[in-house]
Amino acid sequence: MSTSIIKIIPEQANRAEVYKQIETIFFQTSSVQQFASDQARDSFKDRWLTPYLTSQKSENLYSVWVAMDESTVVGYLTGHAQTALFRQVHDHLSLSLFADLHDDYPAHLHINMAPNQQGKGLGASLISAYMQELQSHKICGVHLVTGPKARNTGFYRRQGFNAEYIRNGGGVDLLFMGQKLD
Ligand SMILES: CC(C)(COP(=O)(O)OP(=O)(O)OC[C@H]1O[C@@H](n2cnc3c(N)ncnc32)[C@H](O)[C@@H]1OP(=O)(O)O)[C@@H](O)C(=O)NCCC(=O)NCCS
Numbered sequence: 001m002s003t004s005i006i007k008i009i010p011e012q013a014n015r016a017e018v019y020k021q022i023e024t025i026f027f028q029t030s031s032v033q034q035f036a037s038d039q040a041r042d043s044f045k046d047r048w049l050t051p052y053l054t055s056q057k058s059e060n061l062y063s064v065w066v067a068m069d070e071s072t073v074v075g076y077l078t079g080h081a082q083t084a085l086f087r088q089v090h091d092h093l094s095l096s097l098f099a100d101l102h103d104d105y106p107a108h109l110h111i112n113m114a115p116n117q118q119g120k121g122l123g124a125s126l127i128s129a130y131m132q133e134l135q136s137h138k139i140c141g142v143h144l145v146t147g148p149k150a151r152n153t154g155f156y157r158r159q160g161f162n163a164e165y166i167r168n169g170g171g172v173d174l175l176f177m178g179q180k181l182d
Helices: 015-029 038-048 083-089 122-136 152-158
Strands: 003-007 062-069 072-080 107-113 141-146 163-169 172-180
Touching: 003 122, 015 038, 015 062, 015 072, 015 107, 062 122, 072 083, 072 122, 083 107, 107 122, 122 141, 122 152, 141 152, 152 172
Parallel strands: 107 141
Antiparallel strands: 003 062, 062 072, 072 107, 141 172, 163 172
């Protein structure tokens, strides 16, 4: 089956269905698999996913890209082009800990592939589509935050995220991975 890489816009006809499938992948791939309550599950989603899916305007700083097989979402990338602005509304540790780096690497992203779709090269296609979008808007850099021992670090390095900073926040080491864009 051939996979398409698509940018989702607020006017998208099937947006609600696409977002539902994104949410399924979000929880399937989350580092947290057990929640103390439904409220804890909701607030986890509201921190890491909801802000990117609630934007009402097409031309703005939020981005949602999906990899689709026919009408099935097999992976997604969410991002914001100006993290310093995003932080004013949605601040949390993995943002504030690296605040001094946000001028050099303004955009950030989150990416997850459905478990049965990992390792097929689709993540690289999503990253590449997002980076082209950022470059077309003259954004000078992009970053993400992961764990220094996470398996995905090799993937990000191969995609060019070579500026690495490890900092400890709340007793946990976090790894900032940045990349300059032309
Ligand atoms: C990380 C991820 C987005 C990469 O996309 P992909 O399409 O699978 O990546 P590619 O096929 O282009 O490249 C393969 C690389 O992806 C990474 N990867 C593959 N499966 C992975 C998994 N289950 N968990 C973490 N990283 C994984 C590895 O770096 C792998 O290289 P390796 O086999 O040498 O270790 C995707 O695997 C994924 O969603 N993983 C689980 C969730 C995750 O780690 N999300 C990122 C949170 S910061």
